[in-house]
Amino acid sequence: MKKLGRTGQGYLLNTIIIVLLFTAAQLVTAAFGGEGSFKLVLVPSIWQCCYLMILAASLNLVLGFLGQLSLGHCGFMAVGAYTAALLSLACERAELFKDKEGVVFILVLFACVLAAGILSALIGLLVGIPALRLKGDYLAIITLGFGMIIINIINNLPFCGQDGLAQGSAAASLYKNGLGFGTKSKVEFLWAALLVTIVSVTLMFMFVRSKYGRAIRAIRDDEIAAAASGINTSYYKVLTFVYSAFFAGVAGALYSCANATLSTSSFAFTNGGILNSTFIVVMVVLGGMGSITGSVTAAVIMFFINYQIKNGSWVDSLPAAVQAVFQYPMLVYAIVLIVVIMFRPRGIFGSYEFSLINLKRELKAALERRAAAKAERKEARSNG
Amino acid sequence: MAEKTPALETRKLGISFGGLKAVNDFNIKIYPGELVGLIGPNGAGKTTVFNLLTGVYAPTEGTVILDGQPLNGKKTYQFVAAGVARTFQNIRLFRNMTVIENVKAAFTKDVDYNLFHASFRTKKFWETEKKLTDKAMELLDICGLADKADVLASSLPYGRQRKLEIARALATDMKLLLLDEPAAGMNPTETAELLECINTIRKRFGVAILLIEHDMSLVMNICQRIQVIDYGQTIASGLPEEIAANPRVIAAYLGE
Ligand SMILES: Nc1ncnc2c1ncn2[C@@H]1O[C@H](COP(=O)(O)OP(=O)(O)O)[C@@H](O)[C@H]1O
């Protein structure tokens, strides 16, 4: 057998760990699927974390790796969410599946996820080609505008506005039909959410660790030098924007599964909850611009903070003033961001990628550095 | 014997910024393997010529012809594809990337795997990446940077940053190399190393080099031909000894 190099070992190790975790999740779900808090709290939380991770990682491609400020990421998510919801409802009405059962339903589920990504990517292409000619603030304004416009467009489409989908509101019909999962289905299809997330994050990771990642980081660092090194800057910018939009769409599809209601106001810029384009920017900056693993971590951290300040029982025991602050979650995120930036200006991870295979080596190096610094200080003290 | 195609030819090249003619009626021919110097006082328009030769600026008059191919209206990456590479007067590295990544980024246009290969880490992906690493190390070796392959570009000392720019330019597999004041701010040892590096490049790759340099003695020493510009106009061109004796050049350098 050919001997695996260090990279090969790393890939093997990661694959094994992921498969083990995935299997463990399956077993745990099978064992505790019916339990109250598992079903009512943990599983929905995992669903939410899943799409937040994909969202953060996908925005990081544009923000951290390509270095372009895009403030309309939620717009792409909305496109994905509505695509998946509408497509699944159409399939149900065509009687392809019934009661979310059978192999066909699983096929429809994945087809919806894929379709959500593709439509979102197409819209990303339409927006990206003109928008990416602009830089910095101008791009931010255009993408911000896009995020608002897309919400209005969806609101006014005859088949998905307030009266669309079935009779009655879109939200109500989603809950029982198509992809709108109740608690039981969320447990049952947890594996699908995990699978989509793992595949998405892996694909993005492969993207940044290839010629594409090198090209876009070069553009971020110096666009003129990148062009002078033969990189077709417009092409790689648009490609990255489209790739990022694709995964935002995929995240949207997961969102439409995980939520009983689907309403455009959840994707609006003014939405004070966890889902708005600025919140995703905060996740990316917090985790580290240019670190996929950082984004994934930050998504979980931000979810946890968001969950705790809204549902944590400890909140009640806090002074009234603090509780008042918690009424404005965005304020709390801002504070968290400021605190992190004070201590780690480049985000928690910076551009570092967490890797199991290098962990031991890096820990050892860090400990050695620390010991050396300590010894130095000691020496300085004894001399001084 | 038929005449060789020049690596670079310009015809009546010129550009105006508003009312200012930064470069006017600039004509030059450089053949493969030649080392030509472009000199002139500060603000004469030398860097602007380089920007015209790489498509950073679109000329208001005239044509750039690279290896027989006219490049009107093309973008910078297309100029590079046609065979020109450059370094910058004020260093422009990919600062947050490692030294070897800086070089590998410049291979991008010649890497022929696609998103599928990258996503699924096919055999082709690994083989290509391995080849890139080997080629990058070779170039770093020529520029004396092999020992620094994995450090961040921004952490290199000044002289070595300039060399990394050259290594990165080499990675584009060019026929014409444009060096914009490569020895600026270098100490004598670094300058000597740089000259050695330039010589190796000429021998090894047989490329044409157009060199902007402030240090007259350096230019006189290594260039086969020299072209002098002042206020965007060519005021002299010829062999080093002719240039050194040219009264207009002396006047331009000493000031009227
Ligand atoms: N983008 C630009 N816009 C306006 N003027 C410019 C621009 N680029 C260069 N110039 C002008 O062209 C002239 C030549 O500059 P440059 O080519 O940098 O000189 P140097 O010979 O020192 O490299 C200068 O007067 C400069 O101000």
Ligand SMILES: [Mg+2]
């Ligand atoms: Mg200059």
